[in-house]
Structure formats: C-alpha cells, structure tokens
Amino acid sequence: MAQVVLENVYKSFPPRRGEIVASPAQNPLTFGKTSDVEPERAESVNVLRRINLTIADGEFMVLVGPSGCGKSTLLRLIAGLEAMTGGNIWLGDRLINDLPPKERDIAMVFQNYALYPHMTVYDNIAFGLRRRGGAEAAGEQEEKLPGGATALDGFPGLKQVAWFPSKQTSGSRGAGIPNWAENLLVGVTKQLPKGLRYVSAKERVVDEQVRSVAQLLQIETLLNRLPKQLSGGQRQRVALGRAIARNPQVFLMDEPLSNLDAKLRAETRAQIVKLQRQLGTTTIYVTHDQTEAMTMGDRIAIMNQGQIQQVASPLELYNRPANRFVAEFIGSPPMNFISVEFHAPLLITNSQFRLTLPETWGTALQKYDGQTLILGIRPEHLSLGLPATKNLPAQVDLVENLGNDSFITVRLGEHGQATHKSNYLQVRVPPDRLVSIGEQIWLSLTQDKIHFFDPETELAIFPKN
Numbered sequence: 520m521a522q523v524v525l526e527n528v529y530k531s532f533p534p535r536r537g538e539i540v541a542s543p544a545q546n547p548l549t550f551g552k553t554s555d556v557e558p559e560r561a562e563s564v565n566v567l568r569r570i571n572l573t574i575a576d577g578e579f580m581v582l583v584g585p586s587g588c589g590k591s592t593l594l595r596l597i598a599g600l601e602a603m604t605g606g607n608i609w610l611g612d613r614l615i616n617d618l619p620p621k622e623r624d625i626a627m628v629f630q631n632y633a634l635y636p637h638m639t640v641y642d643n644i645a646f647g648l649r650r651r652g653g654a655e656a657a658g659e660q661e662e663k664l665p666g667g668a669t670a671l672d673g674f675p676g677l678k679q680v681a682w683f684p685s686k687q688t689s690g691s692r693g694a695g696i697p698n699w700a701e702n703l704l705v706g707v708t709k710q711l712p713k714g715l716r717y718v719s720a721k722e723r724v725v726d727e728q729v730r731s732v733a734q735l736l737q738i739e740t741l742l743n744r745l746p747k748q749l750s751g752g753q754r755q756r757v758a759l760g761r762a763i764a765r766n767p768q769v770f771l772m773d774e775p776l777s778n779l780d781a782k783l784r785a786e787t788r789a790q791i792v793k794l795q796r797q798l799g800t801t802t803i804y805v806t807h808d809q810t811e812a813m814t815m816g817d818r819i820a821i822m823n824q825g826q827i828q829q830v831a832s833p834l835e836l837y838n839r840p841a842n843r844f845v846a847e848f849i850g851s852p853p854m855n856f857i858s859v860e861f862h863a864p865l866l867i868t869n870s871q872f873r874l875t876l877p878e879t880w881g882t883a884l885q886k887y888d889g890q891t892l893i894l895g896i897r898p899e900h901l902s903l904g905l906p907a908t909k910n911l912p913a914q915v916d917l918v919e920n921l922g923n924d925s926f927i928t929v930r931l932g933e934h935g936q937a938t939h940k941s942n943y944l945q946v947r948v949p950p951d952r953l954v955s956i957g958e959q960i961w962l963s964l965t966q967d968k969i970h971f972f973d974p975e976t977e978l979a980i981f982p983k984n
C-alpha cells in the first residue's frame with residue numbers, strides 16, 4: 520500500500536486530424552479549417568491543468584466531475600497508459616513518471632470489465648498472477664515448501680507436485696496421499712491416473728490466491744464459466760477479483776458500476792467499499808455520479824474543465840462548498856440560486872422578499888454593500904411557510920411524489936407577475952403535505968443554511984463561525 524502524490528500534473532492533446540479549429544482565439548492560422556494539413560501548427564487541447572493532489576496510504580479517493588472534465592485521463596496517467604505533458608507522479612517514495620504500466624504495481628478496473636472472452640473466470644483472475652505477481656509469489660513460496668523438494672528431472676520449473684482429483688479443490692491434498700507419494704509419482708511415471716493433474720508449486724500459489732479472492736467476492740461457483748455466461752454484476756466482480764488477486768499498491772477504478780442496473784449498482788457499491796476497507800489498498804475511483812461519490816469516498820476531488828475545484832470529505836463538500844460549481848454539483852436535486860441585493864449591515868432584498876440575516880454574516884458581506892450577491896439554498900432547506908415579507912412567494916409548477924419524499928418545482932413571484940422575471944426553484948417537502956400545480960405558496964429559508972457566492976468569481980463567501 521502506498522500514498523499517491525500528483526504534482527502539477529499537466530496533459531494536453533494535439534487536435535485530432537480532421538478536427539475543425541472552432542475559434543480564432545484557439546488558432547487564428549487554422550480557424551474554420553480542418554487541421555489535418557498542418558496538425559503541428561494547430562493548438563493543442565489542455566485536458567488537465569496543474570493537478571495537485573495527495574491520496575493518503577489506504578485512502579478511498581473519488582474523482583468526480585461532469586463528462587469530459589478529464590477524470591479518465593488523470594487515471595490513465597497514473598496507470599501509465601498515457602504519457603504526461605508535465606508534472607510528477609509519486610507512488611510512495613518512487614517517482615513513477617517514466618515507468619511502464621506493468622512496473623507501477625497498480626491495478627485498474629474499467630467500466631467495460633475488459634475480461635478475456637476466451638478464458639474462464641478462473642483463468643481471467645489467474646492471468647496477471649501467472650504473468651508476474653504469481654510467479655514472484657511462488658518464487659518465495661518454493662523456498663518454504665515442506666519436505667525440501669528440489670527441481671525434478673524432466674520437469675523444468677516443477678519443484679513440487681501435488682495431485683488432485685480433477686473435481687477436488689486443489690488447495691487441499693488428495694485424501695490419503697502422503698507427501699512422499701507426490702514426489703515419487705513424478706519420478707516414477709509421467710502418466711498420471713485418469714482424472715488427476717499435475718500442479719506446480721507456482722501454480723499452487725496462483726490457485727490459492729484465485730480461490731481466496733473468489734471466496735471474498737462470492738464467485739467460487741462461477742470459476743469455470745466464460746465471461747459470456749455471466750451477468751453484468753458477476754463480470755464486474757470478476758474484473759475486481761482480477762485486480763485484487765494481484766495485490767497491488769493502488770487500485771484505479773474507472774466508472775466500474777456504470778453498466779449495472781440501479782439495484783445492482785447500489786449493492787456492488789457497498790461491496791467495493793467493504794472490500795477496500797478490508798484490504799486497506801489505496802484506491803482512486805472515477806465516477807460522474809455524485810451519489811456514488813458521496814457514499815463511497817473518504818474524500819472527494821471535484822473536477823471541472825481539467826482542474827480540481829475542491830478536495831474534501833463528502834459532508835464538508837455538502838456543507839461548505841468552495842464555489843458555485845461545487846455547490847451545484849453536490850446534492851440532488853441541486854442547490855437553488857437566487858440573485859439578491861445586500862444592504863449593510865444585514866439586509867438582503869430582491870423584488871420578492873426582504874430578509875435580515877443572522878449576525879454571523881456581518882463582516883463577511885460588508886464589502887458587498889449595495890451590490891448583487893448570489894444566494895444559494897438547497898431544496899431541503901426551503902419549507903412551506905406563511906405569507907410574510909421574509910418569505911418567498913412562489914407558484915407550484917410541478918409536483919414529483921417519490922413516496923418517501925416529494926419535490927416541487929416552483930416559479931418565484933405571485934399570481935399574474937411577468938414570467939420573464941421568474942426564477943425556478945426546487946423544494947423538498949414532506950410527502951404528506953399536498954400541494955397542487957398552480958397553487959400560490961410561501962417559502963421560508965432555513966437561515967443558517969443559506970450560502971452566498973461572489974457574482975463574479977463565483978467563490979463561496981463564508982460567515983464568521
């Protein structure tokens with residue numbers, strides 16, 4: 520297990536051949552033309568810009584962000600599947616910038632499982648172990664084998680043999696077969712009785728690892744099947760098994776659950792978290808699903824347009840978003856935003872309401888006196904109230920009753936007001952509170968749950984604690 524440190528990681532791609540340069544700012548020379556004639560002169564696309572992130576040893580870090588923000592590219596750089604344009608990647612105290620993927624001691628699980636279709640589940644899990652991990656592990660194991668067995672003539676690479684009835688678990692010795700008989704068998708005859716097979720020491724270690732991983736993931740009964748004979752959830756567990764069996768220093772997971780249906784996704788999500796806690800392996804998990812991010816991550820790094828917006832625990836992100844992007848991305852339905860004017864010391868107004876803020880806001884908002892601010896409020900922090908100037912008048916536009924919860928979409932303003940000035944908000948109400956479309960209501964804001972953002976920078980403004 521190891522800590523992963525990303526230092527100023529930068530990645531740009533040259534424009535693809537045939538891609539049209541979209542704006543003169545991008546490249547005046549090739550604007551409006553296809554770049555295939557002179558690709559070296561076209562602008563490159565900056566996909567990741569100075570990413571700095573430390574993932575602690577054993578931590579479950581989630582990278583989340585909208586499609587195209589650079590999550591998968593970052594994961595591929597860490598895995599070594601893509602070359603960095605600049606920066607450093609450290610794994611523990613090793614600088615791994617120039618190491619090929621197989622020397623990084625990192626295992627990656629992909630969205631599409633990437634299983635070998637012609638291999639059984641057993642062989643898929645064993646594949647990586649046989650290629651490297653298993654061979655190394657077996658090398659150590661051979662020294663420790665009981666009986667002091669040595670290489671046997673005519674069987675290169677075979678130091679100790681076990682023989683097993685073909686249906687029996689090869690982790691245990693065949694009933695009644697003494698240790699000496701195993702060696703003797705190879706020395707005397709190269710023909711084993713029908714239904715028995717030789718297992719080298721190396722293969723025995725691989726076998727133990729495959730079976731223990733299969734047990735962990737509850738796929739022991741699937742070991743002889745081909746991937747096409749498995750459901751999506753089972754395939755994903757095999758892909759996880761393959762990564763786990765290698766016992767790497769780091770797991771990288773790129774949207775591993777997105778091909779599963781909602782129920783299975785929730786189940787597998789919990790299983791991955793449990794496994795990770797059990798194994799304690801540093802994990803970087805990419806998703807665009809904020810529920811997944813909130814429920815799985817020790818910490819979450821929110822990305823947008825190739826940059827990290829905030830890194831924090833799920834609750835910190837929800838309660839203290841660093842900017843409007845994070846505030847809107849975390850939470851479902853998302854946070855509502857209302858444009859208001861601030862009047863020192865503590866009054867906010869818009870055409871619909873006037874509200875005096877708690878004193879904790881005093882100092883933080885002073886410099887915005889007489890200016891516009893963005894007020895943010897989550898759907899769960901709005902409630903139905905009485906007609907009052909401190910409450911927001913609104914009309915019900917849509918009602919979505921989910922059984923345990925009800926979400927209503929409302930349009931700010933009273934009956935008959937011009938719609939172009941309206942602002943739509945979402946409100947979470949108890950399911951037993953019946954409202955109907957078109958109804959005039961009043962919304963009360965939970966005052967200690969109000970957020971403010973600078974209208975230009977969109978950075979959060981925090982009250983004094």
Ligand SMILES: Nc1ncnc2c1ncn2[C@@H]1O[C@H](COP(=O)(O)OP(=O)(O)OP(=O)(O)O)[C@@H](O)[C@H]1O
Pocket residue numbers: 532533535564566584585586587588589590591592593807
């Ligand atoms: N080989 C490439 N050549 C050029 N551009 C690329 C290449 N690979 C990715 N990109 C671009 O880099 C940007 C980031 O892509 P990436 O796949 O990392 O995003 P993502 O956040 O993982 O998105 P998604 O959630 O949709 O998978 C995108 O605009 C994509 O088009």
